[in-house]
Amino acid sequence: MSTRLPPLAAVRAFEAAARHLSFTRAAEELAMTQAAVSYQVKLLEERVGSPLFTRQARQVALTETGQALSTAATQAFRLLTEGFEAARTGGQATLSISTIPTFAANWLALHLGSFQIAHPSIAVRLETSTRMVDMAQENFDIGIRTGAKGEWPGLTSHMLMRAAFTPMLSPKLAESIGGVHQPADLLKLPIMDAGDPWWEIWFGAAGIDARENLAARPRSQLGSQAYEGRAAVAGVGVGILTRPLFATELADGSLIQPFDLVGDDGHVYWLVYQTQRRNTPKIRAFRDWILKEIGAATGDEATASR
Structure with missing residues (x-):
C-alpha cells in the first residue's frame, strides 16, 4: 500500500498551500522557496492526474479535486500530529480548547477539575479570545462560541446554555439607595x-423606556462579562450579566440579582468541533462530560445538537 502513496514532501507542500491559498505563505511556513512549493505541488498533480489549483495572476484557488484532497490531507496531518504528541508525552493526549474569556473564567475554570479527575490521561490547553477561530485550519479540538443558531459549516454544535441576562450588583451598592425594590431604582x-x-x-x-437615560450616560466598556462581574462585586456599578456564569458570586452573596426578570436576545453558548472528528476519543470524552456537567449545574439537559 505504501508504494501507492505520493511523496510526503509533495503532500505537505500541497496541504500548506491549500490551507493558506498561497504558495508564498506556504513557503514561509515550511521554510522553502516559493518555486520549491510550486514544484512539489506539480509533482502531486502529476500523480493525481488532474490540476489541484487554478492559478491566476496573484492568487490561487482549489479545484474540486483539490478541495477534496485538501480536506483529507489536513485531517491526515492532524492525526499524525496527535500520534506524535501522544508518543512524545507517553500516551497523554492534549485537548486544545478555544473559548471566550467569560466562559473560561466563570464556568470552565471552576468545573474543569472534575474532567481532569475523570480523564487523567488528557491534558487541557486553553486559549481565551473573542475571535472566532477556524476549527479546520487552526490547532484546536473544541470551541466555545456564542450565536443564535449554532450553525457553522463543517462543525457539529451542542447547546450549552442560553445567554439570558439580568442586572446584578453588590449588596452594598443596593443599600446606598435604601435597596432596589423596583426596576426603575x-x-x-x-x-x-x-x-x-x-x-x-x-x-x-x-x-x-430607559433609552434617554442610558444614552446620557458614559459609554465605558470593560470588554467582557468577566470584568464587568468583578467590577460589580467591587461596587463600581450595576452589571447586566448571565446568571449561570455568576452562580458562585450569587451563592456567596457578593452579588445579588434583585429581579427574576431576564432578557434574551436569542444568543446561546455552543460547544463546537469538526464533524469529521466527532469520534476522536478526547473530543468525545469532553463533549460527554461538559453536557452532563452543564446539565447538573443549570438543571437543564444541555444536549441539543446540530
Missing part, C-alpha cells in the same frame, strides 16, 4: 456599559 445607580443593547432589552421587558 436601578436608574438611580451607576450603570456599567450603558450602551450595551442588553440594557434596553431588559428595561423594555420591565415596561420602562
Whole structure:
C-alpha cells in the first residue's frame, strides 16, 4: 500500500498551500522557496492526474479535486500530529480548547477539575479570545462560541446554555439607595456599559423606556462579562450579566440579582468541533462530560445538537 502513496514532501507542500491559498505563505511556513512549493505541488498533480489549483495572476484557488484532497490531507496531518504528541508525552493526549474569556473564567475554570479527575490521561490547553477561530485550519479540538443558531459549516454544535441576562450588583451598592425594590431604582445607580443593547432589552421587558437615560450616560466598556462581574462585586456599578456564569458570586452573596426578570436576545453558548472528528476519543470524552456537567449545574439537559 505504501508504494501507492505520493511523496510526503509533495503532500505537505500541497496541504500548506491549500490551507493558506498561497504558495508564498506556504513557503514561509515550511521554510522553502516559493518555486520549491510550486514544484512539489506539480509533482502531486502529476500523480493525481488532474490540476489541484487554478492559478491566476496573484492568487490561487482549489479545484474540486483539490478541495477534496485538501480536506483529507489536513485531517491526515492532524492525526499524525496527535500520534506524535501522544508518543512524545507517553500516551497523554492534549485537548486544545478555544473559548471566550467569560466562559473560561466563570464556568470552565471552576468545573474543569472534575474532567481532569475523570480523564487523567488528557491534558487541557486553553486559549481565551473573542475571535472566532477556524476549527479546520487552526490547532484546536473544541470551541466555545456564542450565536443564535449554532450553525457553522463543517462543525457539529451542542447547546450549552442560553445567554439570558439580568442586572446584578453588590449588596452594598443596593443599600446606598435604601435597596432596589423596583426596576426603575436601578436608574438611580451607576450603570456599567450603558450602551450595551442588553440594557434596553431588559428595561423594555420591565415596561420602562430607559433609552434617554442610558444614552446620557458614559459609554465605558470593560470588554467582557468577566470584568464587568468583578467590577460589580467591587461596587463600581450595576452589571447586566448571565446568571449561570455568576452562580458562585450569587451563592456567596457578593452579588445579588434583585429581579427574576431576564432578557434574551436569542444568543446561546455552543460547544463546537469538526464533524469529521466527532469520534476522536478526547473530543468525545469532553463533549460527554461538559453536557452532563452543564446539565447538573443549570438543571437543564444541555444536549441539543446540530
